[in-house]
Amino acid sequence: MRLIGRAHIEAVLRPAAPIVIALAAGGLILALLGRDPFAFYAQVVRRAITSQSGLQETLVLMAPLLLIAASLIVSFRAGLWNLGVDGQFLLAAVFVAAQAPGWVERMPYWVAVPALFLLAAAVGAIWSIVPALLRAYQGVNEIISTLMMTFLGLSTSALLVKTVFDDPDTAVPQTLVLPVAERLPRIADSLVHIGVPIAVIAILVVHYVMTRTSFGTRVGIVGHNPAAAHHFGLNVPRLTVGVLALSSALAGLAGAVEILGVRGVVRADWHPSYGLMVVPLVFLARFHGVVSILFVAFFAVLVIGGESASRRADLPNHFLLIMVALILLILALVERTAGRRAEAL
């Protein structure tokens, strides 16, 4: 299997124009607000790419984002819209944060860590079971049910952190803290932990499975034409439940990697809500694993650099949402016009 071919290069270059247009539009907004757009973008690059610690933080942020992207690729390719990744991510993170200190103490490290990852996958998968069953056997639209489960998951997580998982010795509600020495091993004395390469491998494996195996083909048929899938003798309800379980298990793993790799603790008010922002990236990549890695990298730069640049420019952190939305909408439009032109020729 060739990982990089002409199609990939095209797939990367294709969204380059919309990204440039979106960055320009974002710059225009900055200028209208009286901020210097060039200083803003220079700070993004300085913080997220050219400073050594910043680059490491960018790479570290990619780990959970890549696992979320892998999760979305699995479900989107099956034509299932798992928009509940944020709830699955956070709930898994909460369980892992609460159990990690105890498990690491009681078990050998190399047993405890995989066990914690399994726990995260299980929690994520369980959180999608109701929408999955509703979709498979009742035909209830999963977009809405998974979104509802996300909102339910956010408050459930906060409640858990404030009650059963609360560390009584701290003033603010939070779980026990996993000591830095017990977190995922780091690579060559940097901030980058082994979760980063694991996440890259995970998304590549997902890509391979979805494009090159019979399981992936079956899932694809269900995604493109459920009626045809039924005629081929595929068990559509069972595949639906399986795909959503797999997808949300991956979202759960993303939560585990964030806790075990970086944070070591969950505070009650923490909910990063990466999921809805990774959705557009996966769309831009047309559900392609390798291309998704590049988009996730771009997005991670925007988050790490944008945070610092926004602070300097006295803008709220959520300014970034405007940029993401601009890129998404402009890309969708450009794709459409390009498609039209191709048809006309």
Add this chain to the structure above:
Amino acid sequence: MSAVEALLSATFVTAFVSGAVTAAVPLLLVGLGEQISEKAGVLNLGLEGMMLVGAYCGFALALASGSFWGGFGAGMAGGAFVAALMALLCVRFALNQIVVGIGLTLAAQGATSLAHHIQFSSTFPRLPRQPELALPLLSDIPVLGESLFTQHPFAYLSAAAIVLLAWLYRYSNVGLNLAAAGEKPAALDLAGVSVVATRCWAVLATGAFAGAGGAYLANVGAGLFVPFMTNGAGFMGIVLAMLARGRPSWVLAGALVVGLSTSLTTAVQVAGFQVPTDVVQMIPFALIIIFLVAFGRSARLPEALGRPYERGAH
């Protein structure tokens, strides 16, 4: 006074019921709005964003002008503006409705946070309590009268909208066109009615309703605007519309159940029982999931929902 007496006192019932109505009206409006575009075949994930922009515009204008009615006008205009983008991209250009919906919601969240940061984040202004209108006679009904019929005038308008929409859907050409655009757009096209125009107007109406719901939430419910204040209410409106199977009165029923549950938990807190705020926030969503499990099978969506219409493509 014992806790049980507190729960049964007239003041408590009044606070409980009017709290439920205040919580239900935004959901009702956003649900009614979504019902219009769902009927016409457009799934509107941008609803959350339309509501949020409505909340911001409504609050900003009411604050600047002191006019509550102006606030609702601005809220509706704000919601309709986001809806116009949605109509342009999804109906006119036939882009993916999920992508555009999420994109518009993200953009609205970012833009309103930004505006809040610039305008309000150092002063945190609040609106004075909104004027209420006690309906003559009805508000004199013992126990429930005072709470149900002493509301902001816009609440009565929302109730009137239910009747108007039900009439439109059943007895007018507009209703028929909407249903055709959602069920069999090609047939509507053959009949000489533009599918694109029908859907565009439907999406615009949805935006105005969602914007009004947001303005109600900010101006009447909270008296202030904070970023992300809709907190999923727009998405909840989609579920209510989905479960209502095209009937406006069912949207009201769903909105009232969710409103009552929200109000009940706050009321119980007021009566002195400790209920964590997370539980209060959780209950509406848990209820919706229970609704979906119980009635999900019978939730029916239009045939062509989510599919852009292009002549000759089917």
